[in-house]
Each structure stands twice: as C-alpha cells, then as structure tokens.
Amino acid sequence: MIEDRHIELIHAELDGELNSEQRAELSRVLLANPEARSLRDELNRLFGALAQLEDAEPPRGLHASVLDAIGAHKGPARSVRRSWYTGPAFRYAAVFLGGLLASAILLGPGARQAAGPDISELVGTIGGQHAAGRGSPIDRVELDLAQVSGAVNSYQLDGQLVVELDLTANEPIEVVATHGGQTVHFSLGSQPDTSPERVIWLPTGKPQTEAAVQIEVYGGGRLLHRDSLRASRGG
Amino acid sequence: MVEVGDAELVRRCCDGDRAAFDILLRRYERPVYNAALRMLRNPEDARDIAQTVFLKVYEHLSEYDPKYRFYSWIYRIAVNESLHGLSRRHRVEPIDEEEPDEHPGPDDEVGNEQTSRRVQSALMRLKPEHRTVVVLKHLLGCSYEDMSEILQLPEKTVKSRLFTARQLLKEVLLDQGMLRP
Numbered sequence: 001m002i003e004d005r006h007i008e009l010i011h012a013e014l015d016g017e018l019n020s021e022q023r024a025e026l027s028r029v030l031l032a033n034p035e036a037r038s039l040r041d042e043l044n045r046l047f048g049a050l051a052q053l054e055d056a057e058p059p060r061g062l063h064a065s066v067l068d069a070i071g072a073h074k075g076p077a078r079s080v081r082r083s084w085y086t087g088p089a090f091r092y093a094a095v096f097l098g099g100l101l102a103s104a105i106l107l108g109p110g111a112r113q114a115a116g117p118d119i120s121e122l123v124g125t126i127g128g129q130h131a132a133g134r135g136s137p138i139d140r141v142e143l144d145l146a147q148v149s150g151a152v153n154s155y156q157l158d159g160q161l162v163v164e165l166d167l168t169a170n171e172p173i174e175v176v177a178t179h180g181g182q183t184v185h186f187s188l189g190s191q192p193d194t195s196p197e198r199v200i201w202l203p204t205g206k207p208q209t210e211a212a213v214q215i216e217v218y219g220g221g222r223l224l225h226r227d228s229l230r231a232s233r234g235g
Numbered sequence: 236m237v238e239v240g241d242a243e244l245v246r247r248c249c250d251g252d253r254a255a256f257d258i259l260l261r262r263y264e265r266p267v268y269n270a271a272l273r274m275l276r277n278p279e280d281a282r283d284i285a286q287t288v289f290l291k292v293y294e295h296l297s298e299y300d301p302k303y304r305f306y307s308w309i310y311r312i313a314v315n316e317s318l319h320g321l322s323r324r325h326r327v328e329p330i331d332e333e334e335p336d337e338h339p340g341p342d343d344e345v346g347n348e349q350t351s352r353r354v355q356s357a358l359m360r361l362k363p364e365h366r367t368v369v370v371l372k373h374l375l376g377c378s379y380e381d382m383s384e385i386l387q388l389p390e391k392t393v394k395s396r397l398f399t400a401r402q403l404l405k406e407v408l409l410d411q412g413m414l415r416p
Contacts, residue, residue, distance in 0.1 A: 011398050015372065017379055045414050046405050050373040052350040053358075058268040059282050066260055066289040070253075172319035187319055220363055221322050 002035050010040045014047055137164075139213075139230040147219040148173050148189065150196065154213055154229040161231050163201040163213055173219040179203045179231060180211050241305035248296050256296075260289060263306070266375055267313045273370045274317035275324070276359055284320050288313045307384040310375060314367055314385060321363050350413075357407040365400035372397055 009026040012018050018026065029036050137153035150167035152175075163177055169189025177184050180203060188197050209232035217225040239258065247255035267288050272281035291312055299308055358366055371377040371385060382397070383390040408414040 007398065008394065011394070011401070015379070042405060042414075043401065046401060046408065047373075049350070049354050049408055049413060050369070050404075052347060053273065053354050053374065054347065054351040055265070055374075056269055056272055056278070058264050058285065059278065062268065062282055062285055063260060063264055066286055066293075067253075067257065069286065069290055070256065070293045172315045172322060174319070174322055185323075187323075189315070189319075218322055220318065221324075 002033060002039060006033070006036055007039065010036065010043060014040070014043055138233055141215060141227040141229055143167065143217065143225060145217070145224055147171050147224055148217060152177075152215050152227075152229060154231060156232065161203050161213075163203070163229070165199045165201075166196065167198075168196045169219075171219060173217055173224070176214075176216045176218065177201055178214040178216075242301050245296055245299055245301070245305060248293075256293060259292075259305075263309055264289075267309065270310065270313050270370050270375055271317050271320070273355065273358060273374055274314075274363070274366060275320055276355060280320055280324070284313070284316045288316050291316070303384060304381070307381055310371065310377070310381075311385045311387075314371070318363055318367070353411060353413055354408070357404055357411060357413065360407050361400055361403055364396060365403060368393065368397040369400050369404065 006026070006029045009018065009022055009029065012022065013026055030040065137155055139154045141152045143149055143151065148167050148169045150165075153164045153166070155162040155164065161179065163179070165175055165177075165186060165188075167175070167188055172187070172189045175186040175188060177186070182203050184201050186199050186201075188199075211231060212228040213231055215225075215227045215229065216223060239255075241259065241262075244255040244259050248259070264285070268281055268285040271284035271288070272278060275281055275284065288309065292309055299305065358369060361369065367386070368382060371382050377385065379390050379393055379397075382388075382393045386393060388396075405414065409416060
C-alpha cells in the first residue's frame with residue numbers, strides 16, 4: 001500500500017520537483033516500501049517510453065508562410081481585431097455589416113452550409129456592446145456550464161432575424177447555430193483570457209418563423225449542450 | 236553572444252520591429268509545432284495549428300502581459316488551438332482509432348521511429364485534457380508551476396491530472412506490450 005503523498009513524491013522526484021527535505025523523505029519511503037520502489041521503476045520505464053517520442057522537424061515553409069501572413073498586418077498594436085473595439089458606434093456598425101457580409105457570402109442562396117467555414121473572425125467578436133435598440137429578445141437560452149456561461153438571444157430587427165451570442169468560454173468551445181437550413185460555426189475561448197465574447201449572426205432571407213434556431217455547444221470533442229430559440233414571437 | 240529575452244523581443248515587435256518577431260518565430264516554431272503534432276498527430280493539422288498560433292500571437296502581442304512568462308502565453312494559445320482543432324475534428328470525423336501495430340513487442344525489439352509511433356498512438360487514446368498535460372510536461376518540459384499558469388488551473392489540479400494521465404498511459408502501453416509489467 002502506498003500513501004497518496006508518497007505517490008506524489010515519486011512523481012515529483014522524476015519530474016525534478018523535489019526539494020532536499022522531500023528527497024530525504026522519499027528515500028526513507030523507498031527503503032521501507034517495496035511497492036513504492038516498484039511504482040518508481042514502472043514510472044521510470046514510462047518516462048523512458050515517452051522520451052522515445054521523436055522531436056519532429058517543423059515543415060518547410062511554415063516559417064515563411066507565417067511571415068507572409070503577418071505581412072498583411074500593419075503591426076501587432078494595430079491588429080484587425082483591436083480595431084473592432086475603437087468605439088461603440090463603429091463596433092455596432094461593423095458587426096452588423098460583418099454579419100450581413102458573412103450571411104451574403106457564406107449563407108446566400110445556393111451556398112452549402114452544412115459544414116460551413118468558421119466565420120467567427122468575419123462576423124466579429126466584440127465586447128461591451130449590448131443589442132441595444134433591438135428591444136427585448138424573442139427568446140433566450142442561458143448557459144451555465146463549467147466550460148461556458150452566458151446567453152444566446154434571438155431578436156427581430158426590421159424583419160431580420162438576429163441571433164446574438166453573449167458568452168464567456170473558459171476553454172475552447174464551438175457553437176453551431178442552425179436556422180432554416182443555414183448553419184454557422186463560432187469558435188470561442190481560444191484566447192488566453194476569459195473575457196466575454198459577443199458575436200452576432202444574421203441569417204439570410206426572410207426569417208423562417210416556423211423554424212426554431214438550433215444551438216449546439218461543443219467542447220473537448222463532445223456535445224455539451226443543445227437547445228433551441230424561437231425565431232419569432234408567434235413561433 | 237547574449238540572447239535577447241522574449242520580453243524585449245515582444246517590446247520591439249510592438250514598436251514595429253518585424254525582425255524581432257522573426258526571432259520569436261524561430262525560437263518557438265519547433266515546440267509549438269511539436270506540441271500541436273502530439274496533440275493531433277496529423278502533421279498537416281499541426282502545421283495549420285502552428286500557423287494559427289503565430290498569427291494570433293502576432294495579432295495579440297500588444298495584449299501580452301509581461302508579468303507572465305512569454306512561453307506560458309504562447310503555449311497556452313497553442314494548447315487552446317490544438318484543443319479547438321481536436322474538437323472541430325471530432326465533430327466531423329469519427330474518433331480516430333489508431334490501427335494496432337502488426338508486430339507488437341517490447342520496445343527494445345523495434346526501431347526508434349516505430350516506438351515513437353506506438354507511443355504517439357497510446358497518447359492518442361488519452362482524453363485531450365490528459366494528453367495536454369503529458370505534452371506540456373514530457374515534450375515541452377514545463378514545470379508544475381508553468382503548467383498551472385498555462386492551463387490556468389491550481390497546481391494541485393495539474394499534478395493530479397498529470398498523475399492520472401501517466402497511470403492511464405502506462406495501462407495502454409502495458410496493454411500494447413510496450414512496457415514490461
């Protein structure tokens with residue numbers, strides 16, 4: 001029988017994380033406990049196996065392709081993403097325009113959306129701007145999961161269905177929204193901080209009032225939550 | 236010659252010095268690519284992830300908080316992008332089950348390349364959260380403190396996750412005949 005503390009000491013020794021006092025304690029444990037010695041031997045063999053993982057050479061062209069891609073930027077301090085934050089009016093207009101553009105480009109008639117591209121960058125990720133002027137939401141889904149919290153709202157704005165994600169993701173998640181045969185994917189939580197992210201989607205065409213907006217949230221390779229939002233007050 | 240520190244290079248990048256970013260890229264290209272490769276196994280996916288990581292790093296350099304170590308920051312982005320890549324892949328593809336080796340045997344009977352492949356295959360059987368800590372520790376050489384900063388988890392949780400991951404990996408490798416009981 002090995003105590004948890006001794007297991008921890010054995011791992012820590014192999015990880016190079018022991019101080020002299022802990023090292024002395026572990027020596028005493030190893031002397032007295034054959035099971036502890038056996039565990040350390042097993043872990044040593046595991047470390048040996050892991051050391052066999054070969055360090056791969058990065059592909060040729062990766063370096064150049066990154067430099068080419070950043071060549072399109074003016075510089076880190078004036079990144080595209082930051083420009084979305086320059087003012088509330090611009091923010092709202094940009095997101096609205098971005099949504100329309102995304103809808104027009106990606107979700108227009110004839111487009112195939114079942115496995116549509118990730119348009120979160122195109123639609124825009126903004127913070128601090130509520131869906132002011134749209135009145136109260138038609139429907140609202142609140143999420144309170146370990147991975148993500150916040151709400152998804154549906155609105156009608158001059159006949160246009162607006163789906164607003166207002167979420168804080170603690171780890172990378174993907175939100176898939178589907179309405180009237182159109183599907184979009186939003187990637188959230190990939191930034192180092194866990195600040196709220198607000199994204200707006202404007203499905204193209206006339207709102208299909210009879211059809212709900214289906215929302216699915218994925219994280220860690222599995223479905224975390226599935227829900228639906230009404231697309232109209234009568235729907 | 237004295238190597239310029241990461242923080243200084245970041246400062247120069249933010250002042251518009253592209254050469255400074257080139258140095259950072261050279262410094263981190265290999266670990267970031269390898270971390271993504273071990274997380275996803277597929278070299279093309281790893282390349283895409285690595286490229287995305289560097290673009291995000293460049294785009295967000297001005298938001299980097301120098302009170303954190305730069306490598307923690309970039310590894311965190313790499314981990315998150317890799318997890319995101321896995322999440323996206325699992326949604327569109329069945330879970331990737333590695334075909335068993337035709338001639339499994341103790342690791343001293345096979346070449347390094349094959350051993351590496353088999354260890355990678357065992358790694359892919361772990362949940363992403365367990366694979367992540369193994370990659371951070373055994374591939375990137377992170378300390379418990381680094382991992383805590385990268386994953387934004389208490390050190391205790393990181394250790395517990397790492398020990399569990401090793402136990403699971405040990406079982407898979409024993410099962411595959413890669414480790415002696």
